[in-house]
Amino acid sequence: MHLKQIILIATLIISTTLLAQQKNKQTKVVKDGFQISIHTANLKNQKLQLYLISGVTKKQFVTDSLTITDNNQIVVFKQPKKIIDAIYYLKFSTQKNGVGIAVDNGIKMDLYLNSNTIEEITCSNNAINKDFIEYQQLDKSATPEQKTNSRNVLLSRYPNSILQLYLAAENKIAEKVPATLEEKINYRNFYFTFLDRTDKRILFLPNTTKLLYKYVTLLPITAENYIDNIDNLLKGLDCKSKNYDVFSNYFISNLAFFETNQLEKAFNHLYKNYIDKNPCDIFSAADYNSYSNKYATNIKVPIGTKCPDFELVSKDTIAYKLSEVFPKNDFTFIAFYSPSCIHCQEKMPVVSASFQNLKNRYPAKKIQLIAVINDADESDWTQFISEKKLDSWLNLKSQDSKRKYQEDFNAYSNPSYFLINKSGDVILKTFNIKAIEELINK
Structure with missing residues (x-):
């Protein structure tokens, strides 16, 4: 083999090795977290916010905000650490609501915006969010059947994304409820089979509250039905799961919402079987004390009994x-x-x-x-x-x-x-x- 050929092969090997090392370094950079680059035009001094909607409280939690300082600027929302996949939202600080984006761990996307109407944002290099943004635009004018069909297409297209979980929950919320009592009970008992109850991403779904509200209202709001609702969702769920806390706290707030339905017995059941002794130490001291005090009051002065005199x-x-x-x-x-x-x-x-x-x-x-x-x-x-x-x-x-x-x-x-x-x-x-x-x- 000629010297020139040896040098050429050696050079190619070195170049390939360096390229592979560089590629590995680049992969490591975007392996965890996310990078959302927004190419803006004519939006100087506008402030963009990236936020989450907790599916249990429905409150907006702003995770980051950036001010655009030039008329042609790329602003970047970046998180280098591993995240739990979630539906995030982008909006201008002056707006009430924004546009949803599916943020899976390791995602890197480019968005384009040249209008102070956030709904006009587009995505170029990430198929999931290109489709998700288009779905949200369709969502405003489409019939329920068209929305379901659109969701089903995306569900099959992106089986491993947070978008799949979000749209599956949307389908469940939109699903027709059976007519007879027997069918409703069976439907309620198998309501959550479409998801893993321990999935950490459930907390960061903006539609979790709607999903749970439909669940607890499938049957008439009585103490007996509500006890079955609690057991069906919490029984067998490891208290180490973050969702044990999420679901328990949802039940607490929902029981308070339906207070006039005489659900004291259901609260007592929830407390005795799933909250008492604070399993896995998942409830804060303040919450646990509050729940314990409410339970003690329920035992001492039950609803419907004569008030103690003083x-x-x-x-x-x-x-x-x-x-x-x-x-x-x-x-x-x-x-x-x-x-x-x-x-x-x-x-x-x-x-x-x-x-x-x-x-x-x-x-x-x-x-x-x-x-x-x-x-x-x-x-x-x-x-x-x-x-x-x-x-x-x-x-x-x-x-x-x-x-x-x-x-x-x-x-x-x-x-x-x-x-x-x-x-x-x-x-x-x-x-x-x-x-x-x-x-x-x-």
Whole structure:
């Protein structure tokens, strides 16, 4: 072999090796995280935001923001660390909502935008998001059947992307519910077979709430049906799974939303079987204490039972017996609070204003408001009443240093609330203005 040939082959080997090493380095750069390059034109001084929508709370969480400083500029949202695949959104800071993009770990894409209308954004080098953006544009004018057909095409096209999970959830939400009770029960029991309940990406789906809401409303909202809903979703799910926390907290908030449906038994079941003793240490101390206190109150003063009686006095030492107050009113609302409690300081003026609004709207209903200082220190009591606009309330305190009412009501945390009807039955144990109005309207 000639020397020139040897040199040429050696050069090719070295070049190939260097090229491979360079390629490996490039691969490592985009192996984890994401890189979203947005080619902008004529958008100087505009601010772009990248955000997530938590599927359980529906709140927007801005993860990054960039200001465009030139009329022709490429701005880059970049995350070098491994991420959980998610549906992100892009919007201008002045807008309420944005355009969704499917961000799988390791993705690198180029987007183009030359208008302050975010919906006009386009994608060139990433087929998933090119199709997803086009789907969202179609979504505004398409019929339900066209939307389903479009989703099914993309589902088969991108089986491993976060987009597949998002669209599969959309299909489930849009799916027709069976007509008969027996069919509905069977449908509910197999509702989640289309996904892995331990999939971490569920938290970052913007449609998780819709998916879960359809699930819990498939059958009439009763304690028995809701207990079955809880067991069907949580039983057998390892508490180490992040979704154990996600689903449990959704049930907590949803049970509060449907409070007037007498779901106390369902809450107790959820607490005893899935929350008590804080399995795997997944609930924060504050949340766990809150759930435990609610459970203790449910046991102590169940909904529908007679309210415990007490005798307290006003600041003028006039005695008031609860059992002599509620028969004279259609509804009696009791708030136990402490002037030093930060949450009480924030909440009590809101509670007072909300009830004043209800009284104005329902003048025929007699509503008595009772505020009980739930604290041995009364030095700030009068000032608190004045500052928090509680002058129209019946403001009471205990003359008993042991405050026996605390044990009777489990009113150890502040604030604690109880709504009582004319017969003295406890009908609500939270401040939920929607639920209160429903009860007043019955």
